[in-house]
Amino acid sequence: MSETENEIRNTISAPVSDEDLEPLVLTDRDMSLFRYAHEHRYLAYSQIRESFWKERSLDAKACYKRVERLVNAGYLKRGYSGRQMLDVYFATPMSYALLKERKMDSGVELYEVTESFDRHIDHDLHVTNLRILFRDLGFNHWESERILRRRNHRMGPRPDGVIHLGGDKRIAIEFENRNLSKSRKRYQGMMNYYWTHKLYPLLFIVIKGNIKDWLVGALDYDIKQVWMTTYKELMNEREEAVFENKAASFKLKKIL
Secondary structure (H helix, E strand, O other): OOHHHHHOOOOOOOOOOHHHOOOOOOOHHHHHHHHHHHHHEEHHHHHHHHHHHHOOOHOOHHHHHHHHHHHHHOOOEEEEEOOOOOOEEEHHHHHHHHHHHHOOOOOOOOOOOOOOOOOOOOHHHHHHHHHHHHHHHOOOOOOEEHHHHOOOOOOOOOOOOOEEEEEOOEEEEEEEEOOOOOOOOHHHHHHHHHHOOOOOOEEEEEOOOHHHHHHHOOOOOOOOOOOEEHHHHHHHHHHHHHHEOOOOOOOEEHHO
């Protein structure tokens, strides 16, 4: 069990406070939390804290207490991933009904938890982390893969996410979390589709692993459209992260 999850357990076992006895009044932050969990199927606790309680002291345990109240009230459901050995949180019929009522459900049906929900959890959590990072950078309009699928997205590669920057400017996000998880032919096929259809002015490929240099040099693609970086570089350097293609390299803030 992680340190943060131990803190949650300690908080749960703490004496009931006056705040716990007050009626639960949902906030805009709660609704945003429900929406993220709904659009991405689930959130890890660390992602909830990073996204919605980043400014609060860990000692205050405000996030831990709020999450537990939302679970107890039926707005969040706690699950456990044996693959990652951590708790994750799902939207429930109660929170989904509120999202629909406020037109925040994005047209996606409520995810029904299955035994294999965490089959691709490593990939899923990294993609959600990318959404959180770009939100911190001021780009909050993100379409998740679930939303793209619901809209009968094209027959070709479906991005892991799409960022809307305003007007017609959109960024497709592709996250690769294994070294050589696709053959050169499959990677080139993905590039060809983006190149041919021109659905997105920008395609960011974020790579966990050591294949970035190979991808940059081995494939054919539109150098005005495709930029690549590593996950570590992006998460550590943020807007200062260097993105490359076979013709040039620029910091993220300049590309945007």
